[in-house]
Amino acid sequence: MISKALQKELIIQLNKEFHSAYIYLGMSAYSSKEGFNGAASWFLIQYQEEVSHGMKLFKYLEDQNVELSLPTIDAVKVEYKSLLDVFKKSLAHEQTMTKNLNNLSDLAMKDKDHATYNLLQWYVTEQVEEEATVGEIIDHIKLVGDNGYGLYTIDKELASRSFVD
Numbered sequence: 001m002i003s004k005a006l007q008k009e010l011i012i013q014l015n016k017e018f019h020s021a022y023i024y025l026g027m028s029a030y031s032s033k034e035g036f037n038g039a040a041s042w043f044l045i046q047y048q049e050e051v052s053h054g055m056k057l058f059k060y061l062e063d064q065n066v067e068l069s070l071p072t073i074d075a076v077k078v079e080y081k082s083l084l085d086v087f088k089k090s091l092a093h094e095q096t097m098t099k100n101l102n103n104l105s106d107l108a109m110k111d112k113d114h115a116t117y118n119l120l121q122w123y124v125t126e127q128v129e130e131e132a133t134v135g136e137i138i139d140h141i142k143l144v145g146d147n148g149y150g151l152y153t154i155d156k157e158l159a160s161r162s163f164v165d
Protein backbone atom coordinates (compact mmCIF):
# COMPACT_ATOMS: atom_id res chain seq x y z
CA MET A 1 0.00 0.00 0.00
CA ILE A 2 1.42 3.35 -1.04
CA SER A 3 1.46 5.92 1.77
CA LYS A 4 -1.06 8.76 1.45
CA ALA A 5 1.73 11.34 1.22
CA LEU A 6 3.44 9.45 -1.61
CA GLN A 7 0.10 8.87 -3.38
CA LYS A 8 -0.43 12.63 -3.43
CA GLU A 9 3.01 13.24 -4.91
CA LEU A 10 2.59 10.50 -7.52
CA ILE A 11 -0.66 12.07 -8.68
CA ILE A 12 1.20 15.38 -9.04
CA GLN A 13 3.84 13.55 -11.08
CA LEU A 14 1.12 12.00 -13.25
CA ASN A 15 -0.10 15.51 -13.98
CA LYS A 16 3.46 16.64 -14.75
CA GLU A 17 3.95 13.83 -17.27
CA PHE A 18 0.86 14.94 -19.18
CA HIS A 19 1.93 18.57 -18.82
CA SER A 20 5.30 17.57 -20.33
CA ALA A 21 3.44 16.04 -23.25
CA TYR A 22 1.58 19.33 -23.69
CA ILE A 23 4.86 21.30 -23.59
CA TYR A 24 6.28 19.09 -26.36
CA LEU A 25 3.14 19.51 -28.42
CA GLY A 26 3.76 23.26 -28.20
CA MET A 27 7.40 22.79 -29.17
CA SER A 28 6.27 20.78 -32.16
CA ALA A 29 3.84 23.53 -33.17
CA TYR A 30 6.59 26.16 -32.88
CA SER A 31 9.05 24.09 -34.94
CA SER A 32 6.47 23.46 -37.63
CA LYS A 33 5.61 27.17 -37.80
CA GLU A 34 9.32 27.97 -38.32
CA GLY A 35 9.63 25.42 -41.13
CA PHE A 36 11.63 22.87 -39.10
CA ASN A 37 9.48 19.88 -40.00
CA GLY A 38 12.04 17.36 -38.73
CA ALA A 39 12.11 19.03 -35.30
CA ALA A 40 8.29 19.22 -35.37
CA SER A 41 8.14 15.47 -35.91
CA TRP A 42 10.84 14.87 -33.23
CA PHE A 43 8.84 16.82 -30.65
CA LEU A 44 5.65 15.05 -31.66
CA ILE A 45 7.35 11.75 -30.86
CA GLN A 46 8.52 13.26 -27.58
CA TYR A 47 4.89 14.20 -26.91
CA GLN A 48 3.89 10.56 -27.49
CA GLU A 49 6.65 9.36 -25.16
CA GLU A 50 5.47 11.64 -22.39
CA VAL A 51 1.90 10.42 -22.84
CA SER A 52 3.23 6.87 -22.51
CA HIS A 53 5.12 7.89 -19.32
CA GLY A 54 1.85 9.29 -17.97
CA MET A 55 -0.03 6.13 -18.91
CA LYS A 56 2.59 3.90 -17.29
CA LEU A 57 2.14 5.77 -14.01
CA PHE A 58 -1.65 5.84 -14.40
CA LYS A 59 -1.69 2.06 -14.82
CA TYR A 60 0.58 1.59 -11.80
CA LEU A 61 -1.62 3.78 -9.60
CA GLU A 62 -4.69 1.84 -10.75
CA ASP A 63 -2.96 -1.47 -10.02
CA GLN A 64 -2.14 -0.18 -6.53
CA ASN A 65 -5.78 0.84 -5.99
CA VAL A 66 -4.94 4.49 -5.57
CA GLU A 67 -8.01 6.69 -5.65
CA LEU A 68 -7.16 8.99 -8.50
CA SER A 69 -7.90 12.66 -8.86
CA LEU A 70 -6.97 14.36 -12.12
CA PRO A 71 -5.99 17.99 -11.53
CA THR A 72 -5.95 20.62 -14.30
CA ILE A 73 -3.07 20.47 -16.74
CA ASP A 74 -1.39 23.89 -16.85
CA ALA A 75 -1.53 25.95 -20.04
CA VAL A 76 1.57 26.11 -22.22
CA LYS A 77 2.96 29.23 -23.91
CA VAL A 78 4.21 28.48 -27.43
CA GLU A 79 6.90 31.16 -27.43
CA TYR A 80 10.49 30.43 -28.43
CA LYS A 81 13.29 32.48 -29.97
CA SER A 82 14.98 29.88 -32.15
CA LEU A 83 15.56 26.16 -32.68
CA LEU A 84 18.41 26.39 -30.16
CA ASP A 85 16.13 28.09 -27.64
CA VAL A 86 13.43 25.45 -27.96
CA PHE A 87 15.88 22.59 -27.34
CA LYS A 88 17.51 24.48 -24.45
CA LYS A 89 14.08 24.89 -22.86
CA SER A 90 13.45 21.19 -23.45
CA LEU A 91 16.67 20.31 -21.58
CA ALA A 92 15.84 22.68 -18.71
CA HIS A 93 12.41 21.08 -18.47
CA GLU A 94 13.86 17.56 -18.37
CA GLN A 95 16.33 18.61 -15.66
CA THR A 96 13.38 19.78 -13.55
CA MET A 97 11.61 16.47 -14.19
CA THR A 98 14.73 14.59 -13.10
CA LYS A 99 14.75 16.55 -9.83
CA ASN A 100 11.08 15.71 -9.23
CA LEU A 101 11.70 12.02 -9.91
CA ASN A 102 14.73 11.96 -7.61
CA ASN A 103 12.66 13.57 -4.84
CA LEU A 104 9.92 10.99 -5.40
CA SER A 105 12.48 8.18 -5.25
CA ASP A 106 13.72 9.59 -1.92
CA LEU A 107 10.18 9.51 -0.58
CA ALA A 108 9.60 5.94 -1.77
CA MET A 109 12.88 4.86 -0.21
CA LYS A 110 12.00 6.58 3.06
CA ASP A 111 8.65 4.71 3.05
CA LYS A 112 10.47 1.43 2.24
CA ASP A 113 8.03 1.20 -0.69
CA HIS A 114 10.09 -1.05 -2.94
CA ALA A 115 7.48 -1.43 -5.68
CA THR A 116 7.10 2.32 -6.16
CA TYR A 117 10.83 2.85 -5.84
CA ASN A 118 11.38 0.23 -8.51
CA LEU A 119 8.89 1.90 -10.85
CA LEU A 120 10.51 5.28 -10.28
CA GLN A 121 13.92 3.91 -11.21
CA TRP A 122 12.56 3.22 -14.70
CA TYR A 123 11.76 6.94 -14.97
CA VAL A 124 15.11 7.98 -13.52
CA THR A 125 16.94 5.87 -16.11
CA GLU A 126 14.76 7.27 -18.88
CA GLN A 127 15.69 10.80 -17.77
CA VAL A 128 19.41 10.08 -18.18
CA GLU A 129 18.80 9.07 -21.79
CA GLU A 130 16.51 12.02 -22.52
CA GLU A 131 18.92 14.59 -21.10
CA ALA A 132 21.84 13.07 -23.02
CA THR A 133 19.92 13.04 -26.31
CA VAL A 134 18.73 16.64 -26.01
CA GLY A 135 22.19 17.76 -24.87
CA GLU A 136 23.67 16.23 -28.01
CA ILE A 137 21.15 17.99 -30.26
CA ILE A 138 21.97 21.30 -28.54
CA ASP A 139 25.69 20.71 -29.20
CA HIS A 140 24.98 20.10 -32.90
CA ILE A 141 22.84 23.23 -33.23
CA LYS A 142 25.55 25.28 -31.50
CA LEU A 143 28.13 23.90 -33.92
CA VAL A 144 26.27 25.11 -36.99
CA GLY A 145 25.16 28.41 -35.45
CA ASP A 146 23.02 30.40 -37.89
CA ASN A 147 24.20 28.47 -40.94
CA GLY A 148 21.03 27.67 -42.91
CA TYR A 149 22.40 24.54 -44.54
CA GLY A 150 23.65 23.25 -41.19
CA LEU A 151 20.24 23.78 -39.58
CA TYR A 152 18.58 22.14 -42.58
CA THR A 153 20.83 19.07 -42.15
CA ILE A 154 20.10 18.85 -38.41
CA ASP A 155 16.39 19.16 -39.11
CA LYS A 156 16.64 16.28 -41.59
CA GLU A 157 18.39 14.14 -38.97
CA LEU A 158 15.70 14.96 -36.42
CA ALA A 159 13.09 13.74 -38.92
CA SER A 160 14.54 10.22 -38.73
CA ARG A 161 13.52 9.67 -35.10
CA SER A 162 10.89 7.01 -34.62
CA PHE A 163 8.74 6.23 -31.62
CA VAL A 164 10.16 3.65 -29.19
CA ASP A 165 8.10 3.10 -26.06
Ligand code: OFO
Nearest residue numbers: 050053097123130
Ligand atom coordinates in the same frame (compact mmCIF):
# COMPACT_ATOMS: atom_id res chain seq x y z
FE1 OFO B 1 10.75 13.49 -19.99
O1 OFO B 1 10.30 12.03 -19.26
FE2 OFO B 1 8.63 11.79 -18.68
O2 OFO B 1 9.31 11.43 -17.07
